[in-house]
Amino acid sequence: MDTYLWVKYAHILGAVLIFGTGLGTAFQMFAAHLRGDVRGIAVVARNVVLADWLFTTPSVILQPITGVTLALLAGFPLTSGWIVVSFALYALAGACWLPVVWLQLRMARLAHTAADQGTPLPPAYHRMARWWFVLGWPAFGALLVVFHLMLFKPEVW
Numbered sequence: 001m002d003t004y005l006w007v008k009y010a011h012i013l014g015a016v017l018i019f020g021t022g023l024g025t026a027f028q029m030f031a032a033h034l035r036g037d038v039r040g041i042a043v044v045a046r047n048v049v050l051a052d053w054l055f056t057t058p059s060v061i062l063q064p065i066t067g068v069t070l071a072l073l074a075g076f077p078l079t080s081g082w083i084v085v086s087f088a089l090y091a092l093a094g095a096c097w098l099p100v101v102w103l104q105l106r107m108a109r110l111a112h113t114a115a116d117q118g119t120p121l122p123p124a125y126h127r128m129a130r131w132w133f134v135l136g137w138p139a140f141g142a143l144l145v146v147f148h149l150m151l152f153k154p155e156v157w
Contacts, residue, residue, distance in 0.1 A: 003073065004070070004073045004074065007066050007069050007070050007073065008066075008070055010062065010066050011063065011066035011067060011070055013059075014059040014062050014063045014066060015059075015063065015143075015147065015150075017055050017056065017059040018056055018059045018060060018063065018143065019140075019143055019147075021051050021052070021055040021056050021059075022056060022097075022136075022139070022140065022143075023140070024051075025047075025048040025051050025052065026136055026140075028044050028047070028048060029044055029045065029048050029104075029132070030133070031044075032044035032045070033129055038111060038114045038115045038119075038120065038121055039115045041111045041115075041121070042108065042111035042112045042114070042115040045104060045107050045108035045111050045112075046108050046112070048104055048108070049101075049104050049105055049108050052101055052104065056097075060094065060097070063090070064087070064090065067083075067086070067087075067150075071083055076153075080153075080156075081154075081155065081156025081157040082149045082150075082152075082153050082154055082155075082156050083149075084156070085145075085149060085156050086146045086149045086150065089142040089143070089145055089146050089149075090142070090143075090146055092138060092139070092142045093138070093139040093140075093142040093143050093146075096135040096136070096138050096139035096142075097135075097139055099131070099135055100132055100135050100136065100139070103128045103131055103132045103135075104132065106124075106128055107125055107128050107129060107132065110122060110124060110125040110128075111125065
């Protein structure tokens, strides 16, 4: 098999891992939050953080590398509109994801402390949960548009 197909395989796998892990962990975290069981939230929050480190982080790092490699191997100029917009949207998703990771770490710590002490979640947890929820929407939306751009490669300008 040629290099292009292997790089394409890695790029698609990375995209699936970023989006799939993000969607799955967001669902689990949101569902646990709605149930309100502090111990359940603590367990889910710990697993969400772990999933981000194991799956999302390596994929986030490799996506731009495989994307640029694919574009160069296929002969697309990196100044092509769909590539420039893809990178801008990827940066937007990353700008949302980095604070989400920080929020998840803090929320997990707060949930574990509350679970260990048998107390309700503090107001700080609920404020962070709202920001976590809000920041997820532009990140997911941006990635959906990036998928469209990668697949259709439209003339943007």
